[in-house]
Structures are given as structure tokens and as C-alpha cells.
Amino acid sequence: xxxxxxxxLGQLVSPSPEGEPFWQALAEHRLSLPRCRACTRTFxxxxxxxxxxxxxxxxWVTASGNGTxxxxxxxxxxxxxxxxxxxxxxxxxxxxxxxxxxxxxLVGVPEDPELIACGVRVRAEFLDTGDGTSMLAFRPxxxxxxxx
Amino acid sequence: MSTGVAIVGAAEADEIGVVPHKSSVQxxxxxxxxxxxxxxxxxxxxxxxxxxxxxFMPSLLVCEYLGLKxxxxxxxxxxxxxxxxxxxxxxxxxxxxxxxxxxxxxGETRRSNRKRGVQARPHHFDPWxxxxxxxxxxxxxxxxxxxxxxxxxxxxxxxTTTRHFAELAVATRAWAVRNPRAYRRTPLTVDEVLAxxxxxxxxxxxxxxxxxxxxxxxxxxxxERARTLGxxxxxxxxxxxxxxxxxxxxxxxxxxxxxxxxxxxxxAEAGLTPDDIDVAELYDSFTYTVLVQLEDLGFCAxxxxxxxxxxxxxAPGGDFPLNTSGGGLSYTHPGMFGMFLLIEAVRQLxxxxxxxxxxxxxxxxxxxxxxxxxxxxxxxxxxx
Numbered sequence: 001x002x003x004x005x006x007x008x009l010g011q012l013v014s015p016s017p018e019g020e021p022f023w024q025a026l027a028e029h030r031l032s033l034p035r036c037r038a039c040t041r042t043f044x045x046x047x048x049x050x051x052x053x054x055x056x057x058x059x060w061v062t063a064s065g066n067g068t069x070x071x072x073x074x075x076x077x078x079x080x081x082x083x084x085x086x087x088x089x090x091x092x093x094x095x096x097x098x099x100x101x102x103x104x105x106l107v108g109v110p111e112d113p114e115l116i117a118c119g120v121r122v123r124a125e126f127l128d129t130g131d132g133t134s135m136l137a138f139r140p141x142x143x144x145x146x147x148x
Numbered sequence: 149m150s151t152g153v154a155i156v157g158a159a160e161a162d163e164i165g166v167v168p169h170k171s172s173v174q175x176x177x178x179x180x181x182x183x184x185x186x187x188x189x190x191x192x193x194x195x196x197x198x199x200x201x202x203x204f205m206p207s208l209l210v211c212e213y214l215g216l217k218x219x220x221x222x223x224x225x226x227x228x229x230x231x232x233x234x235x236x237x238x239x240x241x242x243x244x245x246x247x248x249x250x251x252x253x254x255g256e257t258r259r260s261n262r263k264r265g266v267q268a269r270p271h272h273f274d275p276w277x278x279x280x281x282x283x284x285x286x287x288x289x290x291x292x293x294x295x296x297x298x299x300x301x302x303x304x305x306x307x308t309t310t311r312h313f314a315e316l317a318v319a320t321r322a323w324a325v326r327n328p329r330a331y332r333r334t335p336l337t338v339d340e341v342l343a344x345x346x347x348x349x350x351x352x353x354x355x356x357x358x359x360x361x362x363x364x365x366x367x368x369x370x371x372e373r374a375r376t377l378g379x380x381x382x383x384x385x386x387x388x389x390x391x392x393x394x395x396x397x398x399x400x401x402x403x404x405x406x407x408x409x410x411x412x413x414x415x416a417e418a419g420l421t422p423d424d425i426d427v428a429e430l431y432d433s434f435t436y437t438v439l440v441q442l443e444d445l446g447f448c449a450x451x452x453x454x455x456x457x458x459x460x461x462x463a464p465g466g467d468f469p470l471n472t473s474g475g476g477l478s479y480t481h482p483g484m485f486g487m488f489l490l491i492e493a494v495r496q497l498x499x500x501x502x503x504x505x506x507x508x509x510x511x512x513x514x515x516x517x518x519x520x521x522x523x524x525x526x527x528x529x530x531x532x
Contacts (some may be wrong), residue, residue: 012285014275019282045282045397071304071402073296074349075287083287091287093297093397103286103397113349118304135285 002074004089004105004137009082010129018046021060026134029126031063033100044100065124067096069138072106074113092138094122104136149419150383153239154374155529157187158494161255161363164480165331168260168361172202173213175255175363180214183365188377189249194218194367196247198234200225201256201484210253220247226391227518228431228484231366232525235490236387238368248369252490255363256482262359279395291433292356294396294520296348299436301402303350305451310350312454313435314341317354317477319463320432324474326464326504331358332478355435357476357485364487366494371532380498385511385530386417391523399521403451405437406524407515408444414526415446415513422446425528426509427496428468429489431517432475441515445526469506472496486516486525497531 015023022045025032035042038055042063049056070093078087090113092106107125109116122138129135159182161167161175170178176199184190197218199206207221220241224233231254238250275281280289288294302308318338324330336354344352374381390409393399415421422445430441439453447468448456462470471477473492476485493512495501514527 009285014281016276016278016281019276045278047278071297071301073288073293073300074346075293076346076348078287080284080287080289086287089287091293091297093301093402101397103283103288105286113346118301 002088002090002109002111003107004086004127006127006135007130009135010131010133011082012080013129013133013135018048022046023133026126026136027132029134031065031124031136032060033063033098034058035061042098042100044102063096063098066141067094067122067138069106069118069120069122070095070101071118072116090116092122094138102136104138107137108139149417150371150385150530150532151239151243151387151417152371153242153368153384154371155235155366155368155382155384155490155494156374156377156379157183157189157367158491159183159186159365160329160491164329164362165360166259167257168263170257170361172255172257173209175257175361176202176210176253176365177213179255179363179365180251180253183367184251186379187367188379189367191215193249194251196220196238196241196250198222198224198238198250198252199254200230201254218247226523228433229486229516229518229523229525230484231486231490232514232516232527233389235366235368235384235527236389236525239384239387242368242370248373250368251365252487253365254484254487256484257361258483259359259361283395283397288396291520292348292351295434295436296351297396298399298402298440298521299350299434302436302440305403306454308439308454310352311338311342312439312457313350313355314338315460316435316438316457316462317341319457319460319466320471320475320477322463323472323504324478327474327479330474330479331360351434354477357433357481358478360480360482362480362482362488364491366487366490381532382494382497383530383532384527385420386414386528387526388413388417389523389525393522394519396520403440405440405444405517405521407441407517407526410524410526411445411515414528418528418530420511420528425511425513426469427472427493427506427512428470429493429512429514430471431485431489431515432471432477433485433517435477437517437521438471440521441517445513445515464504472501472504472506489514489516490527493529497529
């Protein structure tokens with residue numbers, strides 16, 4: 001199974017002023033998303049203005065952590081400090097149930113990438129780096145019995 | 149139809165490939181001189197310059213080096229498509245009377261810079277920037293990972309396979325075999341490609357472009373003036389630029405590039421359809437990049453590009469001549485490739501391609517892709 005050890009990865013995280021509340025929530029194991037009060041759209045990444053309607057009336061909401069794997073790639077080599085030793089590891093793009101698409105690690109999936117499928121349901125996990133920050137990861141959700 | 153503007157000169161620098169004994173600005177200058185010579189024009193005829201990828205103020209630097217004080221210049225920088233976007237800008241500038249002779253130059257020595265410990269391009273490593281904050285911590289800080297994410301989604305949605313990618317890599321190499329200036333000229337087979345391990349899934353090394361040293365330039369002027377120069381006239385029949393995002397996580401649909409916007413716009417201006425195109429030069433930073441462009445430009449239906457390139461259809465002798473220089477995958481790729489798409493298209497239309505000449509080529513479509521499938525610039529060219 002592919003996994004990521006987040007110890008020592010804290011060096012990769014440097015929250016911007018707009019992103020700070022997201023990273024703070026993540027350290028508390030909550031997935032927090034910016035939402036526009038004017039058009040009610042939840043969006044990602046955090047910014048000073050709603051990318052849909054231009055409003056600056058923004059708020060933070062807590063997401064369920066549930067989503068669908070939109071796409072992934074598997075790195076067999078990486079030149080990023082801290083991640084070079086982590087290979088092989090996988091990056092996920094996940095469409096959250098609240099709407100936005102977010103980036104995170106993909107864990108708990110087979111090492112053979114041909115056995116990983118887009119479209120599966122995933123659930124957020126929080127990987128502690130050991131220096132007060134956490135990183136986002138997604139793991140395939142246990143299969144639900146079909147109701148169809 | 150035509151924009152009324154023509155490309156009258158196109159050339160590479162004197163040497164391309166591994167050129168540790170030349171500077172990047174030198175590459176611009178050599179290519180400029182060679183392109184102007186192929187246009188029967190001189191440096192003093194140039195009154196507009198377009199460039200990017202060099203330091204913080206590229207057009208200032210290149211103009212100073214060449215001794216130019218242009219009436220108009222631009223350093224528009226939207227990734228590898230920039231030089232095709234410069235052609236679009238030059239067309240607008242010439243048509244509106246801002247300039248008469250536009251020179252577009254490019255030069256990067258990315259391969260040899262690494263040995264000197266020099267950063268090839270100005271990256272402002274500010275960790276507060278969005279891609280640095282939201283993508284890099286999870287492993288995506290360079291094109292291979294980003295394009296891999298797009299390719300995986302396309303494979304899921306449309307059944308595209310790594311064998312399809314291999315078909316394109318092999319066909320492109322076959323063109324490079326016929327290009328004396330290509331960096332990789334050893335023939336390749338699909339089985340050889342598929343036997344190699346992944347670098348970043350779903351890409352193997354042969355799915356990823358080269359890193360070389362290279363320079364190139366093109367020269368544009370109004371068609372009326374072009375006809376007085378005594379060189380073949382390659383008209384810009386249509387051109388357009390589009391971009392939809394910067395980082396890959398912000399791409400609206402990973403299976404649709406902005407070529408779906410710039411392509412139809414440029415073809416409409418030219419009054420042509422994909423069926424009218426004799427030779428296609430499409431940005432091949434990755435094999436997948438070409439597949440998504442074939443669909444978005446209308447050469448095949450969405451999702452059908454894998455099938456389209458199968459059976460070595462795009463190789464020499466196939467019925468769809470594509471990336472006839474050997475492309476960024478096998479010919480050259482100094483960090484950005486758009487310039488070299490233009491040079492090859494112009495040479496094909498001028499009939500200067502020797503062993504790899506597409507017989508009777510009268511129309512060419514050039515499409516540059518920049519960033520993380522972020523920008524697209526299309527130029528439809530025709531020999532008139």
C-alpha cells in the first residue's frame with residue numbers, strides 16, 4: 001500500500017495570510033473551506049475575493065471530509081526536499097462533497113498505479129508533521145453496500 | 149482569409165542541443181540573425197521585438213544586446229505557448245500600425261545551466277504564492293506531476309492507455325530520425341517504451357520532453373511588404389490565445405485544454421476547418437499534451453485521440469503528419485517549445501524540410517500550450 005510519513009514535511013508548509021485559517025484548522029484535524037456570503041459558493045484555494053462573483057464578504061465553513069477521487073498521479077521520484085525520500089507516493093485531486101476540488105496525498109491505495117481507480121469515494125485524513133502543522137491526505141472510503 | 153500579416157523568416161540558433169559554450173542571449177542573437185537572413189531583412193529593419201524567458205525584463209535585455217530601440221515590444225509570458233502568443237500580438241501590432249517588422253526571439257540554455265548551477269528561468273520562490281502553497285507540498289511542483297494528473301483523468305474518462313502515449317512517442321521519434329538537428333535520433337519501438345518503468349505514473353521517460361539548449365526566432369511583416377522581399381510568403385491566416393487557470397488543481401476540466409478556445413477561434417478567422425490542415429505542429433511537452441490538443445482543436449472527437457494516433461498514423465508515411473521536426477520529445481526543448489513549432493511549420497510551408505518534407509504542404513496549424521495546460525496559442529499558417 002502507498003502511504004506517506006509526514007514527519008519532516010512541515011518545511012513544505014508556509015501559510016499565506018489568506019491561507020492561514022485553513023492550515024490552522026487542518027492542524028486541529030478539521031477541513032475548513034472559504035465560502036462566499038454573497039453567492040454562497042464554497043471555493044478553494046482561499047483568497048481575498050470570491051473567484052465566482054467578486055464579493056469580498058467571505059466566511060469559513062467546516063467540510064465533511066468526504067469526496068470523490070477526481071484524479072491522481074504516482075511519483076516514483078521527487079526532487080522536492082522532504083519528499084525525495086517519500087517516493088513512491090501519490091498525489092490526489094479530490095472533488096469534495098461541498099463542491100471545491102482540493103489537492104492532497106492519496107494513501108491506502110495499491111502500489112501498482114494501474115490498480116487505482118478515479119471516481120472512488122475517499123475520506124480526508126490529517127497527517128501531522130510533528131512541528132505543529134498537518135497535511136491533507138485522502139484514503140478510499142470503506143465500500144458501502146449498493147442500494148441500487 | 150488572412151490576417152494580412154506573414155511570417156517571412158524563421159530559424160534556429162547556429163547550434164542547438166548541448167551547447168555549454170554559448171550564453172542564452174547569444175542564442176537569441178544567433179537565431180535573430182539567421183531568421184532575418186532567411187527573410188532578406190536586416191536588423192535595422194526591425195521596429196518591434198517580442199520575447200520572454202530571460203531574466204526579469206526580457207525585451208529590454210534582448211533589445212539592448214541587439215542594439216534595437218523598438219517602437220513596440222512585449223514580454224508576454226504565458227509559458228511554452230508564449231512565442232505563438234507573440235505571433236498573435238505581432239499580427240495585432242502590425243495591423244494597427246504600431247510597427248512594420250516584428251522580430252520574435254527565444255533562447256534558453258537550460259541543459260547547460262544546470263552544470264553551472266544557474267537557475268534557467270526567473271522563479272520567484274515566494275512560498276505564499278498559490279501553487280507553492282496548495283500543490284507543491286503534495287508533490288506537484290513541476291510539469292510532470294501536473295500533466296500526469298490530467299492524463300490519468302483522461303485515461304479514466306475515455307479509456308486512453310499508456311500504449312496510446314507510446315504510439316505518439318514512437319511516431320515523433322521517427323520524424324526526429326529524419327531531422328539532422330534532432331537530439332534523439334535512434335528509432336524507438338512501442339514495446340521498448342512500454343518495457344520502461346514509470347517516472348511519474350502514467351508517464352514513462354519517453355512520454356516527457358527533452359531538456360536542451362536552444363534558440364529560435366521568427367520575423368513578421370505585412371503581406372504587402374512580404375511580397376517585395378523575394379522569399380516565400382507564409383501568411384498568418386488566423387491566430388488566437390486563451391488561458392483558463394494557472395495551477396493544475398484550478399483547471400476547470402482536466403480533460404479539456406484551452407486549445408478548445410484558441411483553436412476554433414484561429415480556424416474561424418482563417419476560414420478553415422481541421423480537415424483543411426496539411427501539417428500539424430502541436431506542443432509536445434508530454435505525449436498526453438498532444439492527445440488532448442488533437443481533440444480540442446477538432447482533429448478528432450473528444451476522447452478519441454488515443455485511437456487517432458494508433459497504428460503509427462502520425463509517423464512519416466502515415467496519413468496525419470504531426471510534429472515533423474521530432475518535437476519537444478525528440479528534437480529539442482530548452483524549457484519552452486512554442487518557437488520551434490513555428491520554425492518547423494514555416495519550413496514545411498517553404499518546402500525546406502528535406503527528408504521529412506510533407507509533400508505539397510500548403511497549410512499548417514501550430515498550437516502552443518503553456519504552464520500546466522494553462523494557456524494555449526494557435527496560429528493557422530498558409531503558403532499563398
